[in-house]
Amino acid sequence: MRSMRIGLLTAGGDCPGLNAVIRGVVLKGTRLHDHEFMGVRGGWRGLVEDDIELLTRHQIRGLSKQGGTILGTSRVGPYGEGNGGAARVKETMARHGLDALVAIGGDGTLTVARMLHEEGVPVVGVPKTIDNDLAATDVTFGFDTAVQIATEAIDRLRTTGDSHQRCMVVEVMGRHAGWIALHAGIAGGAHAILVPEVPLRWEQVADWAQQTADRGRAPLVVVAEGFTPEGGEEVTTGGVDGFGRPLLGGIGVQAAANLQELTGIETRCTTLGHLQRGGSPSAYDRVLATRFGTAALDAVHEHDYGQMVALRGTEVVRVPLAEATMQTKAVPREQWEEAAILFG
Amino acid sequence: MRSMRIGLLTAGGDCPGLNAVIRGVVLKGTRLHDHEFMGVRGGWRGLVEDDIELLTRHQIRGLSKQGGTILGTSRVGPYGEGNGGAARVKETMARHGLDALVAIGGDGTLTVARMLHEEGVPVVGVPKTIDNDLAATDVTFGFDTAVQIATEAIDRLRTTGDSHQRCMVVEVMGRHAGWIALHAGIAGGAHAILVPEVPLRWEQVADWAQQTADRGRAPLVVVAEGFTPEGGEEVTTGGVDGFGRPLLGGIGVQAAANLQELTGIETRCTTLGHLQRGGSPSAYDRVLATRFGTAALDAVHEHDYGQMVALRGTEVVRVPLAEATMQTKAVPREQWEEAAILFG
Amino acid sequence: MRSMRIGLLTAGGDCPGLNAVIRGVVLKGTRLHDHEFMGVRGGWRGLVEDDIELLTRHQIRGLSKQGGTILGTSRVGPYGEGNGGAARVKETMARHGLDALVAIGGDGTLTVARMLHEEGVPVVGVPKTIDNDLAATDVTFGFDTAVQIATEAIDRLRTTGDSHQRCMVVEVMGRHAGWIALHAGIAGGAHAILVPEVPLRWEQVADWAQQTADRGRAPLVVVAEGFTPEGGEEVTTGGVDGFGRPLLGGIGVQAAANLQELTGIETRCTTLGHLQRGGSPSAYDRVLATRFGTAALDAVHEHDYGQMVALRGTEVVRVPLAEATMQTKAVPREQWEEAAILFG
Amino acid sequence: MRSMRIGLLTAGGDCPGLNAVIRGVVLKGTRLHDHEFMGVRGGWRGLVEDDIELLTRHQIRGLSKQGGTILGTSRVGPYGEGNGGAARVKETMARHGLDALVAIGGDGTLTVARMLHEEGVPVVGVPKTIDNDLAATDVTFGFDTAVQIATEAIDRLRTTGDSHQRCMVVEVMGRHAGWIALHAGIAGGAHAILVPEVPLRWEQVADWAQQTADRGRAPLVVVAEGFTPEGGEEVTTGGVDGFGRPLLGGIGVQAAANLQELTGIETRCTTLGHLQRGGSPSAYDRVLATRFGTAALDAVHEHDYGQMVALRGTEVVRVPLAEATMQTKAVPREQWEEAAILFG
Structure with missing residues (x-):
């Protein structure tokens, strides 16, 4: 040939x-x-x-x-x-x-x-x-590396959360599918995992955080960038950045703001962003x-x-x-529910 | 219930x-x-x-x-x-x-x-x-962790090999199946991967090492603990340890001894052992x-x-x-051969 | 006793x-x-x-x-x-x-x-x-760990920058002193290191970024959270977050906005935040x-x-x-200047 | 100029x-x-x-x-x-x-x-x-990297030791000075650190290992390659390798053999070797x-x-x-003794 x-x-x-x-x-x-x-x-x-x-x-x-x-x-x-x-x-x-x-x-x-x-x-x-x-x-x-990096980040953030009795929110990649959030969340032992496929009310997430805090632990919440909260009144963040883009549409920051308001627990957000892909x-x-x-x-x-x-x-x-190219692969609801047994 | x-x-x-x-x-x-x-x-x-x-x-x-x-x-x-x-x-x-x-x-x-x-x-x-x-x-x-650790070890050893123009042998786990060697070897870009499923003559391995050296690179050889060389006269290591067990039956040390003798290239062996499972x-x-x-x-x-x-x-x-429990999963010969294209 | x-x-x-x-x-x-x-x-x-x-x-x-x-x-x-x-x-x-x-x-x-x-x-x-x-x-x-984490982040971000020909900004800790920025920047081979001790005009930083891009490389800028730009007109980001705090006072985001505007190079910011201390x-x-x-x-x-x-x-x-407790230890200007030889 | x-x-x-x-x-x-x-x-x-x-x-x-x-x-x-x-x-x-x-x-x-x-x-x-x-x-x-690698190895080996109730020996670099052993041993929480500067009887080391085991923990011993035991009858390992060199003069293997014989605790040795320098x-x-x-x-x-x-x-x-070049820097006896308070 x-x-x-x-x-x-x-x-x-x-x-x-x-x-x-x-x-x-x-x-x-x-x-x-x-x-x-x-x-x-x-x-x-x-x-x-x-x-x-x-x-x-x-x-x-x-x-x-x-x-x-x-x-x-x-x-x-x-x-x-x-x-x-x-x-x-x-x-x-x-x-x-x-x-x-x-x-x-x-x-x-x-x-x-x-x-x-x-x-x-x-x-x-x-x-x-x-x-x-x-x-x-x-x-x-690429997926495995991203999950590994997000998991290491969760391991690190957990010790800070526990020391300060704070709720830690980690925003990971996943615009349309929550696979990174799901896997890193399971691997890191998160107390709530928020994925695009499963809309939830902030009140539900706050409940899990509160249950965790009630057991004397610092809640750790993983949220995929494409997660959308369901109904309820949002605590939005407003503003535009230097490029004129809406500011901190970042769902992680929104999650932190809402969880802090609903639970009264001091809450911090870390957005992993490009760290996951390099x-x-x-x-x-x-x-x-x-x-x-x-x-x-x-x-x-x-x-x-x-x-x-x-x-x-x-x-x-x-x-x-x-x-x-016909079909994207979403996180099946029953797989998220399997993980959700470990929440709170 | x-x-x-x-x-x-x-x-x-x-x-x-x-x-x-x-x-x-x-x-x-x-x-x-x-x-x-x-x-x-x-x-x-x-x-x-x-x-x-x-x-x-x-x-x-x-x-x-x-x-x-x-x-x-x-x-x-x-x-x-x-x-x-x-x-x-x-x-x-x-x-x-x-x-x-x-x-x-x-x-x-x-x-x-x-x-x-x-x-x-x-x-x-x-x-x-x-x-x-x-x-x-x-x-x-456990397998993924072991492969990751072995791969990181290979990444480290490679720089030493290149600096000293030495051949580096890494012995990894795998008594009956060479999966760790195969995956870590592919991930680390090894110049030869020796698995229990594929007996080889030391001369063949030495050829790959020599080809690598001829291209100006330091040969890196991954060997599973269960690999058995084929025919030829072995350079054995002899002796018994303090427990009366045969000493350094370690195939990695044998590989290093044989490769050094056959190629004349200074060769070193590292046995990862328990590092892979902890x-x-x-x-x-x-x-x-x-x-x-x-x-x-x-x-x-x-x-x-x-x-x-x-x-x-x-x-x-x-x-x-x-x-x-009826059947063990060996590395299929064609999968090893696929990897072998990259040897030498 | x-x-x-x-x-x-x-x-x-x-x-x-x-x-x-x-x-x-x-x-x-x-x-x-x-x-x-x-x-x-x-x-x-x-x-x-x-x-x-x-x-x-x-x-x-x-x-x-x-x-x-x-x-x-x-x-x-x-x-x-x-x-x-x-x-x-x-x-x-x-x-x-x-x-x-x-x-x-x-x-x-x-x-x-x-x-x-x-x-x-x-x-x-x-x-x-x-x-x-x-x-x-x-x-x-704690300092050594923070520098190590920031350095690993820089190593990761660099590959993304190079692949996309983007300028990458990393915001690290250091409210009053730029030691983490200085050490992580040197270790990671940054093209500019911005510390609280040395105010600079965005134009100067943009010059370094441009020089780097002109050599065909993706500029990487490390900025300590306490850095203050000197004079000039700032491209600010405005807004308040869900807690009513000024939004994205984050100097990293400001740096990215300014550098993108001044150089025309697509620029992204990553804020390491709590990752550095856990x-x-x-x-x-x-x-x-x-x-x-x-x-x-x-x-x-x-x-x-x-x-x-x-x-x-x-x-x-x-x-x-x-x-x-009488005295804080600032980065001496000559030490920053020593590092600055490597900028651009 | x-x-x-x-x-x-x-x-x-x-x-x-x-x-x-x-x-x-x-x-x-x-x-x-x-x-x-x-x-x-x-x-x-x-x-x-x-x-x-x-x-x-x-x-x-x-x-x-x-x-x-x-x-x-x-x-x-x-x-x-x-x-x-x-x-x-x-x-x-x-x-x-x-x-x-x-x-x-x-x-x-x-x-x-x-x-x-x-x-x-x-x-x-x-x-x-x-x-x-x-x-x-x-x-x-180079020293800091070597200590970090040895410390990570100790962290890994410890979990294996604890699971199997085994004594784990780690041999690290240090022909004439025990700095790597000392620092990695302190960082990893070793139960004994053996350095060239301080000859010890195997019985002393065995005592520390036994004390650790008595508290329900798996003993972890760090030994520098240049350590020499003091007096007593050695359990040697004998044999020559493929190069005709005395086999397993490796002090780590000797330590393992002696500790197992003296304490009856199953003991394993890992020699980090080149992993520390690459x-x-x-x-x-x-x-x-x-x-x-x-x-x-x-x-x-x-x-x-x-x-x-x-x-x-x-x-x-x-x-x-x-x-x-006139003078080497040995581990001062008092610094080793300070560490030795934590042994056993």
Whole structure:
């Protein structure tokens, strides 16, 4: 089989494990098949603006443990206004002699990959969502690292809460799905876990906090950024920041304000934010990302385009992109209820 | 449904996550069903010698992040000479009014649980093997922590190897299955991974080390304790230790001796040993162990005895103990070969 | 020498190492001298409200690695309105037969200790400030842990910044002194470090950020919470939070807003907050805290009251409380300038 | 002042912080003074064999957090047989136009630097000893990282010991001085700390272990590799390894064998070995190493040769090389005795 020239890109928010995927693709491709690789800079932007460079084996050395992505990323898409769509992508690929693409990214990226594939671009997808909310795969890389970091933060905050008899609120990532909150909350022994999938009244959360305090412990509440309280009168925070954006829509700060008002317990909020997505991936994420990378190379090598790699049980399989992007994976109510037994 | 009195025991080698299982069982049982719990001390020994105490909710506070097991463990079994078998177990259970047992342990413990169940003891099993070598479950808790620790060790050793241009050998756990070696090796970017399932000649390993050195890098070799070299003349280490045991049968030291002799590259071995099984569990293991604990309580609560909890994909299910202990899960040759593409 | 009964209290904000001090005092006191100890709950509050319990050797088991303080803390002081002053303290001490106090706390706590001593209360101080801003001692425990946590956060944030070509701002503790910012900034290789001791114009900071971006790197700026920008027109953030407090007076968010406006580089802020003061202390802090604890016990044992323990070079010495609280230790301008060579 | 060309080398065993020193020297030298730098490969070997390359600012990017040394290291010295002595060093320096050297290394390296300086080579030393046993400086970088790693290992091993009621022995670095054992032992709450400076009978150590066990706890013993037991009949381990070296002269294994024999408590040994010297330096070590680097550059810039940089209290000072290498810093007996109060 003739040697191929393959383009790699990472798009959307960064995530621990991106570099391990890149390494997996390139190592297997160069060692087993003598394929050649090019790095597309800044996600789809590199194809739109023709920002593409050779990706040598030397560049991927020691990459599995490195956070971020050496290819850079952006939220630019080929179907954006004036970005030229599939035609531009094909043009750029032709200019560099690219036979195929490996696109590593989230829901948006994979949807673009599916659309490009429908227009004839030979592309294989690798799913990336730190929130773990993609139905087509059991787990995505980056999630384990984020949960680990959030759990370590909870462990730390708990000692401060106990010393000061304060209620501690931790806001974690999870805009549409509460997986990080659920797992970090269980691992850290939280007294309440608030997820987007399960709206709750602040009064209910305050009850759990109060029960905890009544047992002589400092309440610890984990809230996903996408949680929405149910009904009741909100204690809002108001204001706009320097960018004119509404200030402290931050649900963590809202939770703290409401819990303090309802329970009278001094309450503090910590927002983990970018800490959850940077830095060296956990061993679990490095292994999963490496397996995704080598499996994506296999798909490209077999010209099995329009597919995405995915984890099912302990196996890495292929799933059609069309199917893969149809459905997000929410925390099932019964799984949250199982965790809720431990609340309060 | 009437409230039950349930005995818990942990047997065999310790493993990060044991305490999280205990906490899960007790929290769900006390909160949802008003069951009562007793801690059986030192594994089966506590039933043989009647060393059993009340296990209060207070004792399980903050336990999910704590390494080891608060119940203690031992390798004593009820079927050991003079230990009284099922009759003694039933007798001790009756004396304390125990309606059922939750037995947390490895292959040996679960086999004992199965035998006791066949003799009429109401028992539910929770699988524990840091080596992850149980076929009946996709993953066991403790494994992720061990892989993480081994990976961090590899990250550290690599910088020393590179500075001194030495070959570094790391011996990790894995007597019959090489899962820890495989995952830590992939995560750490090892240049060779030696597992019990795949015998190799030292010459082959030395080739990989030499290829790595030829590219200007310091070779890093991960070897599972149960690896056996194939054919060839071994450079053995000989001797007996202060306990009269054969000295440094340690395969890591043997690997280092052989690699140094065959390649001429200065080689050092580090044996991680107990570092892999102690200390605070990773978030992944805390979540899995907690889920195993609450699922085991459910089985007991429904009087569904003779079962073991297990992970299948993302679900926790029940598996008959009889089936569960029949088969160990080896690293499939093709999975090792997939990793081997990255060697050298 | 007759055995004494000694009260211990921890006051002010919590700090990694408090428990190690407690353990050091009690272990040396019980083992070497047969002294008895009582835990004063919630700082000075315990003396004001008579909330005091026996502190057994069993309670201090395994305490050196535990964050927070098992004695609890508060900001209540004996000289607060209606709190009874030295008279009340002596009364409570007499009621429990306390011969002396060990007061572990910051500037405020030590000032109270000095005043009480001047009124005849036998007290020895142990300095605690996570900000490391006490002139009387070279280092205080908790500082090393805070710097380590902030450094790890910087390491993580850097990969995200590089992947997205964003400027990352990290706000760390340091209300009056910039030691945490200085050390974490040096350790993390920050491109600008903003401390309370050195007011700067946003334009200067933006210049450094721009220089960094011009070299193709993502700027990383560390700002101490007490930094005040110099002159110029501020881009403020406005608003009040749910407690009616001015919102996002957070200097980190202000820095991000200003830097983004001045450079046009997308900028994000992470505020570490309580993450820096919770959790297990670093080995350095455990050793220092243990040494402070045993040295404080020696002072009490020798009835050398009105003293505080302190580190000078590698020695733990005693300093009169009167002298100890007179002066804060600011970052010297030349030390900041030394670091500033590496900016941009 | 005219720009200089300066050679850097790292010699002896690797140590966390070496790269941070290199970065500090080069960043200050290029930014403030426009000096040029060359990397001498493999310690003194690079001067003996003329293995020297330009060291660009690009190469030192992100180096403060990286373990090992990018310059490589070796134990080759210019005064070794046939290595040409000072004459060869001067020759190589002249060939590359080197105006001065910065030599980063331990006792041996600094002694060579002193001898070369006496023969007219313009050299400045930076002390490096992970064991912290240099009298001329309060602390050396690398030590803090080693203590932190050993302390984390102790934390992990303790849970295993407690679960199995075993005695755990940890062997740490420290051939001539027991600083790592002392600090990690205090930080980890060890029940006995064995250092080279204080010979003890195994019976004494066994007594401590037995006392600990009698209180229901698992004894944890830290032993420095250079500890020598006093008198009594040793339980030796015998044998030779694959290199023909006496096997398990390892004092840790000897300690375990003797303690098990004397107490009857099952005992296990873990030898940390290279884990202590590899990997990313702690924040403390990064700051100290950076300060040593910039201070060494200052000395070179001022042509103040024959000096070594050193930490005194919180200041970085210069010490004549002649004086610096005269004396090792042992653990003072009274400091060990202070720690010993906590034993048993």
